[in-house]
Each structure stands twice: as C-alpha cells, then as structure tokens.
Amino acid sequence: MSYIIGASSMLIVGILDDMYDVKVRVRLLVQLISAIVIVARSGIYFDYLGQIDGLGSISLGGVGMAITVLFFMTNINSYNMVDGVDGLLGMLSLISTITLAIFISAIGFLGEYFKLSDFMMLLSFLFIMVSFTCYFVHTSKFNKQ
Incomplete structure (x- = not known):
C-alpha cells in the first residue's frame, strides 16, 4: 500500500x-x-x-x-x-525487467525468495513494457524521417 x-x-x-x-x-x-x-x-x-x-x-x-x-x-x-530521449527509458526498463526475470527463473529464486504472484507481476510489467516500447518506437519522431 x-x-x-x-x-x-x-x-x-x-x-x-x-x-x-x-x-x-x-x-x-x-x-x-x-x-x-x-x-x-x-x-x-x-x-x-x-x-x-x-x-x-x-x-x-x-x-x-x-x-x-x-x-x-x-x-x-x-x-x-x-526520459528526455525518445524510447530510451522504455528500452532501459525493458532490458532491466528481462534481466530480472531471467535471473529469478534461471537461478532458482522462484519459490525460494519470490512467490509465483511476484513473478507473474514482473512478467505483466514486462509485457506492458514491450507494448509501450513497440508503440513508442512506431510513433517516435525518429520513425517519421
């Protein structure tokens, strides 16, 4: 809360x-x-x-x-x-989230330190960041050249 x-x-x-x-x-x-x-x-x-x-x-x-x-x-x-650079914050967040998800699942922290619900929330955030980044890259001023 x-x-x-x-x-x-x-x-x-x-x-x-x-x-x-x-x-x-x-x-x-x-x-x-x-x-x-x-x-x-x-x-x-x-x-x-x-x-x-x-x-x-x-x-x-x-x-x-x-x-x-x-x-x-x-x-x-x-x-x-x-945040001032187009798409950079989204990409950094995406990379951080992917890295964290890989560490949690590959190293075996899931169940020991993280509950499944925590991991599912992380994956939800990951999919949100993918959607956001794809949309932002598509509408970015760099794409309009």
Whole structure:
C-alpha cells in the first residue's frame, strides 16, 4: 500500500509537471516524501552491505533508512533524466525487467525468495513494457524521417 501511495503522488506531480511546469523544489519534495513513506511504511531498507574485502562487515545501523531514501531519489531522478530521449527509458526498463526475470527463473529464486504472484507481476510489467516500447518506437519522431 505504501508503494501505491508514493508512486501515485509522483504520478500526479509528473502529470501536473507536464501540464503546468511544476518547480524543481516541489518535485524534489514530493519525491522525498514519497520515498520516506515507502521506506518507513514498508520497513524494507538497506541495513547491511555485506563483507567487503579489506573493510570487513559493513552494517549501516541507524542511517540505513536515510541511505535507502537517498537511493530511491537517485533512481527516480536518473530515470527522469533519461526520459528526455525518445524510447530510451522504455528500452532501459525493458532490458532491466528481462534481466530480472531471467535471473529469478534461471537461478532458482522462484519459490525460494519470490512467490509465483511476484513473478507473474514482473512478467505483466514486462509485457506492458514491450507494448509501450513497440508503440513508442512506431510513433517516435525518429520513425517519421
């Protein structure tokens, strides 16, 4: 539920930004609040980075939630930057989703770490991205030359 609230608020601001040119501060504030809501309400955050050669075990302790929020905001803004190039965001999302689906199914994570419903949702997203990318490539300004 927290993901739906955070994603919906960013979707609304994105639509408003396309229509009325929302200021950067407002967009960053909505992204920050959305990321905090998702991390705080879901309880999923980075708390341990693992064993790193020469440094040993790295635990994030109390800053794990803040680092996870920073991670969310970095990813949101990197996708926002890529969105300016026709078709690039769709292709990157498609490649990421295909790679994740292959890893989940080929390595045997299905059933151990991921439920079948999670995998089916991933496949649904994959098919949506294929449809979106095919449509966008067909209607792209690069195709009209």
